[in-house]
Structure formats: C-alpha cells, structure tokens
Amino acid sequence: MTLSVKLPFYAKLAFILVSLISFAFIFCIGKDIITPVLLAFLFAVLLVPIFTFLHTKFKFPRHLAAASCILLFALVIVGILAFISYQVSDIASDFDAIKKNANSFITDIHKFIKDNFHVSIGEQKKYLDNVTKDSVQNGKATIGSAILSITDLLLDCTIIPIYTFLFLLYKDHFILFLAKLINKEDHVVLKDILAQIKASINNYILGLIFEMFVVSVLTSLGLWIIGIKYFILLGLITGILNMIPYIGILIAGIITVVASLTGTPETSIILGILIVNVVVQLIDNNILVPLIINSKVEINAFVSIIGIIIGGAAAGISGMFLAIPLLAILKIIFERIESLEPWGYLMGNHMPKRFVWRTRKIKVEN
Template sequence: MTRPLQLPLYAKLSLILVSLICFAFIFCIGKDIITPVLMAFLFSVLLLPVFTFLNTKLKFPRYLAAILCVILFASFIVGILLFISYEVTDMANDFATIKKNANTFLVDIHKFIKDNFNISIGEQKKYIDTVTKDSVKNGNATIGSAIISISDLLLDCTIIPIYTFLFLLYKDHFILFLVKLISKENHAALKNILSQIKVSINNYIVSLILEMIVVSVLTSLGLWIIGVKYFILLGLITGILNLIPYIGITAAGIITILASLTGSAETSVIISILIVNLIVQLIDNNILVPLIINSKVEINAFVSIMGIIIGGSAAGISGMFLAIPLLAILKIIFDRIESLEPWGYLMGNHMPKRFIWRIRKVNPQN
C-alpha cells in the first residue's frame, strides 16, 4: 500500500496559492462563459425538487419535466417584469410633473448651497457644466459599453434557460461522472457533499426570495405611510435590487426619490424616503440577514464581504450574486476533506469563547 505524500507547510501553501491564482485567471478570462453556467447551475438546483416531483411522482419523461420546470421559472420572472414594465409605463405619463418638480428641487438645492456654503448659483452651474462636458467626451465609450452590456444580457437570458434545462436533463449523467472520477472508498463522502450542496443552495436561494419579499413589503408599507405614489412598484424594485449587495439599495433609493417627484418636490418627502430606506436597511441587516441568510449559510462576515468584493471585481453584479453560494459550496467541500478542514473552519461562523495556549514544559534533563 502506498503511503500518501507528506509535504511541508510552505509547499502546501505554495500549491494552494498557485491553484487560487490559476482558478482566478481562468475565471477572469472566461467569465462570459462560466458565469451563465454557474447561474444555470444554481437555478437547476433550485428547480430540482419540482423536476423530481414531475419525473418520479407524475411519471413525466425527463425532457418534458425539465422543459416544464424551465417554463414555470421563466413565467415567474416574466410575470414580475411585465408588472414592473406596466407600472413604469404608467409612471412615464407623469414625466412632465417629474421634470417640473425635479427643477424645483434643484433650485432649492442651489439656494441651500448658496446660503450655507457661500457658493453662488453661477459658480455651481459652471461646475456642473464642466462635469457635463467631461461626461459628454466619454459619451461614445459609455454608449458602446451600454450596448455591449445589453447584448450580453440578452444572450444570457437566452442561454441560461438552455443550460438550466440541460443540467436538469443530464443530472444523473453528471453525478455518474463524479462517481467514476472518485475512488469507491470516497463515494459516501461524495454523496454527503452533493446532498449538502443541494440543501445549502436551496436554503440560500429560498432565503433570498423570502428576504426580498419582506424588504418589498416593509418598503411599500413605509412609502404608503408617507404618501408616495407607486409605492407597490417602488417597494418591489427595492426588494429586487436589494439582492445586489451595496449597489442595489443605493440604486433603489435614487429611483424612489425620482419617482416621488410625481407628487411634489418637497424636501420633507425626500428626507422621509431616506428615513424609510434607512429603517428598512437596519431591519434587513440586523434582523433578516442574521436570522434568514446567515442561519442557512454558515459563512462569517469577513469571508462573505471579501468574496462579494472579489466576485464583483471579476464578474460584476453576477459575480457578486454568485459569491455567497460558491463560498458555501467550497466550505461544504473543505469541511468534508480532512486535509482542507482548517480552511473550512476559517470560512465558518464559529465563535469560540476563548482559546488558551496550552504548551507542555519539557524538562531538559529528560
């Protein structure tokens, strides 16, 4: 029987570092291909209980069950988008009112800056004109980037359902590949890892949906109380954008402020909107996330933030969304492989009360 190769610590760390660099490099150069595949994998895991029910309980053929799952999921997404587009079209009828109130609000801001910072309105407009000219110079590049982003989004919307269908259809085929790849004595560990990955991803995505619903309801209720028009639409947009870490809630606040201009340009309304968003975020960050998200995905805050930042820099918004489930998958794998268990512990959310070094003194005479 061959003994496993024992490497010194510096060699292990070097191999881990080289592996991380290789994975990061491959992901960065192939993110346009890898990101839709990973998104489809998450959606297929979410739809797996429905697929199993249709295939085993109702005796639907595999391909038909997979198609129905994708159609149901796509219909749900399209229904939300149709509702938003209908409400946005209704809001567009108030564009003239929004423009008028926006101008009034900008004049109030100019006066506030002039009264409190002694900067004349002319100097303020001069600075705005300078910034606008700089923006116009980069306008062609911005428009080009926007066109590319829209084309990539349309491509993803087409290819992700196809990938999801194929993941569901060839589920057993992929599992058998992993079984053939791993030695027989490790099949029990592989089965445990796959089952835990399924449970973890399902729990995470369901928790995100639940968090989105609660944030949407709380925001809609708060906006309704302060008298903002289209409060249901704005609450739903806030809940959806809240799924995007850091950026989403800021964009939702800006959209809500602009939409509030359909009623009036009073500063008190805008301040009330900011207060509502702040209260909802405090509830979300201090109650919903620890109770709903962190209880399902046992990853500490430091690793989560680092993963979201790295995912955002590598693949934008999609990378930020994929960061947490990918970290959860890595933690599950690390926890069940003895040599990688310390890294799983590092990613975890364990809080030991206190650690005391216990070093046995050695008698030099012995």
C-alpha cells in the first residue's frame, strides 16, 4: 500500500529551493569535472541522429558508429581551426604594418585628447606608464593563470571527445537506468521528457550554428564594404565569438580593429568597424535570437539573462554557454511534473494578453 503525503506550499517551496541550491553548490565545487561532462552530453545529443543512422542503416557496430561520429565532428572543428590558423599566419606577416599603423593611431588619439581635453601628451604618457607598471607587477600572476587556462583547455579538448563517445556508446544503458529509477506507470512521461529534451537541445544547437553562420556572413559583408583586408576571417571569428554571450562580440570587435591596422590607421575605418558590429548586433538581437534561439528553447529573456550571469559566475565561458540548454532541460522537466509546473510556466515565454483577478479563482484571458 502506497501512502501519499500532501505538503503545504511553504514546505514544497523549501524542498525545491534546497534542492536547487544543493545542485548549484555541487556544480560550483565540481565544475572542473561536471562542465566537460555536460558539454559532452550536448554534443552527444547533437550526434545521436548520425549515430542512429550509421548503426541502423549501415549496420555499423556501436563502437564503430560512435567513433565515426566523433571523427566526423573532430574533422569539422579541425577544418575551421585550420582555416583560421592559415589566415592568422597571413595577418602575422603584416605585423610590422600593424605596429606602424597602431603607433600612428595612438598618436592621433593623443592629439585628439590634447586638443579637446587640454591634457598634454606628456601627462597622458605618464599616466599610461603608471598603469603599465601596475600591470607588470601582476604579470607573473597573469601568466600563471594563462598557463593554467591553456592546460585546462587542452585537457578538455582531450576528455570531451572521450565523454561524448561514451555517451553515444552507452545511450540505451543510461535510458534504462532512468527507467529503473521511476515507476512503470511513469515511463510514458519519462519517454516524453527525453524526447522533448533531445528535440530542444538539437534545435538550440542547430539554431546556434545557423545564427553563427548568418552573423559571420553579415559581418564579412559589412567589413568587405568598408574595405577591411581579412573580412572573411574576421567575419568567421565574429560569428564564433558571438556564441559567447555579452563578452564575445566585444573580443571580436577588438580583434577586428587590430586586424584593420594592417591596411590603414584612419579613424574612419575604426568607426566603420564599430558601425558594422552595432548593426549586426541589432539584427542578431532583434531578429535572429528571437526567431532562431528563443523560439527553440522557449525560455523568456529575464530567466535567460539571469541564467547566463549565474553560469558565467559559476563556470566562466563554459557556464555561460551551458546556461540556456540546462534551463531548457529544467523547464521541460518542470512542465511535466505537476507540483513543479508553475516553475516551468515562470521560465517560459508565454505572455497572456490580459490578466483578470476574480474573487474565487484566477482567470487568464488569451
């Protein structure tokens, strides 16, 4: 005989908050281990259709099908990196021109500040020297952090493909494990949750890739119009970095400005680059993101921004990238559990046209 216990609202709320805080705490202290696993899970979900196709249509053994998926994914990444490396080597050959034009550009800035703010060039250089001294004092710590970051990146590049391979290989094993955790009468709900998670993650990642492609094309076109030499490379870099919320486009803009110094130090070119980036971002934020990203995961902007900020604080760039998919997964789970359904509604982007209070019940009119 199964006994059901009905808890008051404040007890349910306390249990939910304690659970979320516990998960967040575990993620923070184990982010170096959990983050690669979550990234591998996302990549595995994206590769599942290819894995299934090779395994069922071509009768590949599971090991060979999983290895083929990883190899194909790696070849795509290596191809993009090879193209970027080839183009970067061309930019490096123009280092002398960049240095010359950068000095000329800095001189123009000094003159502009002197003429408009009445600060002598000597005072400006003195201030820069003081800032440089402070930076040099922290140089060792910065170099040490950079070395650790590069080491972590290389480790992740090694371990993530292995995790992805294992997720694909043991896909059915993990599903059976989840089925054993719950009652048989709830298997239909579990199947629906897994199907929705798979569809949501696939749509999100494919939408993100399409957004990257469109941003790259638009940025390349804009840079070509204003006469930037390496417009294809810089457009591709902008599209890739745009996948990093908030800071990605800023880094891409700095790289583009530096690369533009291979040709000319004119301020008009720098202004043109800023205008191109602003226009592309307006198109991205007002058209591409609502149409491609938000429509796929159905997470409202308020929850998305908070999730990205929390993810960035917890695990840096990887946490920011993982925030939206994890929120989408939580929303799908919440919507299919009766006691958590209000939280799923809170995370969604459904907006009623009018909210009407009634004495005995709440009525929402669409």
